[in-house]
Amino acid sequence: MTELNDVLQKQLEEFPQRSLLKDVAATDWLTGADVAADVAQLTSDFAAQKIGYQDQIVLTLGNHAVYPELMQALWARGIIAHPLSNTTPVEELVRDWQAHDYAAAIVEPELVAGVSERLGLQPIELHLRSTDSLWLLPNFAKLVFRDVAPTGTVRPTDLALILNTSGTTGKPKRVGLTQQMIINEAHHNVASQQMTAADTVLVTMPLFHINAQVMSVLSMRLAGGKIVIAPKFSASHYWQQLAENEVTWSAVVPTIITILLLNPAANQQYLKYRDQLRLRFVRSSSFALPQDKFIAFQNRFKTKVLEGYGLTESASQATINPLDAPKIGSAGKPCGTELTIYHDGQFTNKPQVTGKIALRGDHVITDYLDSHQESFKDGWFLTGDLGYLDQDGYLFINGRSKEMISRGGEKVAPNHVEAVLNELDLLAAVVIVGLPDEIYGEAVTAVVVLRAGVSETVATHAIKAYAAKHLARFERPTLIYYQQELPRNSIGKVVRGQLRAQLLASMAGGA
Helix, strand or coil: CCCHHHHHHHHHHCCCCEEEEEEECCCCEEHHHHHHHHHHHHHHHHHHHHCCCCCCEEEECCCCCCCHHHHHHHHHHHEEEEECCCCCCHHHHHHHHHHHCCCCCEECCHHHHHHHHHHCCCCEECCCCCCCCCCEECHHHHHHHCCCCCCCCCCCCEEEEEEEECCCCCCCCCEEEHHHHHHHHHHHHHHHHHCCCCCCEEEEECCCCCCHHHHHHHHHHHHHEEEEEEECCCCCCHHHHHHHCCCCEEEECHHHHHHHHHHHHHHHHHHHHHHHCCCCEEEECCCCCCHHHHHHHHHCCEEEEEEEEEEHHCCEEEECCCEEECCCCCCCCCCCEEEEECCEEECCCCCHHHHEEEEEEECCCCCCCCCCHHHHECCCCEEEEEEEEEECCCCCEEECCCCEEEEEEECCCHHHHHHCCCCCCCCEEEEEEEEEEEEEEEEEEEEEEEEECCHHHHHHHHHHHHHHCCCCHHHCCEEEECCCCEEECEEEECCCCHHHHHHHHHCCCCC
């Protein structure tokens, strides 16, 4: 048995009556015994459908208490989970299914009809203590020739998760994280944030992301604490959820901090529940939190903000501000991670030298599943993010050398969105850039050149309708600009930086 599976199983066996897990709207907690029963039922269901060791399963689920149970059941049998957003359009899910050799899909009720019809799958409803609304869609064409589910000794080097991370090309990079890598990262998280069995975390970040999977859920399982799962962030209920569940910490993004500062209902609710709060800190990541908002949040809500830096490729956290010595504006210090700066062809840890942030460690990948060796050098992962270290070893992030758009904690690959929208015949050209958004960090912005005779009104309607069908919600353009031409270089390639600068100047009232 791997360390990951041993830790998870022993916790359930040793503390069967301890409250462990609940949906935020639920009255009762799932105890260790409840979770153990669900995990046993799931492993039995997988075996009955002949799904087993080294199989891959794709999941498109929203945040729900069943998610951690599913992960434990899959990892116990050596099955690899590939979580996707529950807003993934059916057509995109079908393309992903056709590109990979999945043994099954697990989906929410809203997707069952569309997915089963398009893929010709027979859905099976699963019944558990945590939910009576979960559907398994086995890949009959793959499984029909098996007598039983494949078995094998689950090893630390076996994959636990496959996650998509947006690159600058249309095709997402696939990150494979082993069982040992994610338990290593959970150990680092527990130590850096002094998590104990007395802690309770509120999960509002999406569970198809590495942050919620490892930073929040797995780390708290390792620490022996409790986990409360919200379907999504709700400004008008956030402080109530924290107070009523005695939450001690929560992972957020700067967008959430901004909304909590600006939302009148959230501020009123804070006043109502502030005397009941046990919040030690909120952990903020994804993009830098402006200093004024950092200070305003801490002063108004009387809690600490810990800023950190992490990636899917590092199984979540790579740096975090120490609890006892945070620096405003920094992403903190490396935690269980080696970090250096790649500048002018050399690795350096000299202070104030800006370059590409490079990582390595026992939780950092050494290649993608579909090899991209250009992202690695001399054993270091080149993140593509730009930053520098100060004289005390704190990391400051300057920006991204890649073209990624950061939208409310989600990463959007411009070329992927462009590839989808370019399927519309009425567009002569479309370029996706990120523009500043006070709340969400960046707005996914489509800059469009229309074909002759097409009106902007017709095009806007078509773009929004097509995006709704073929792109996840966070990938859909929220701003659309129309231009007669796009700035191009000598070989005809669109110069994104120049285009973005033109838009910013136009928004500011410039030429």
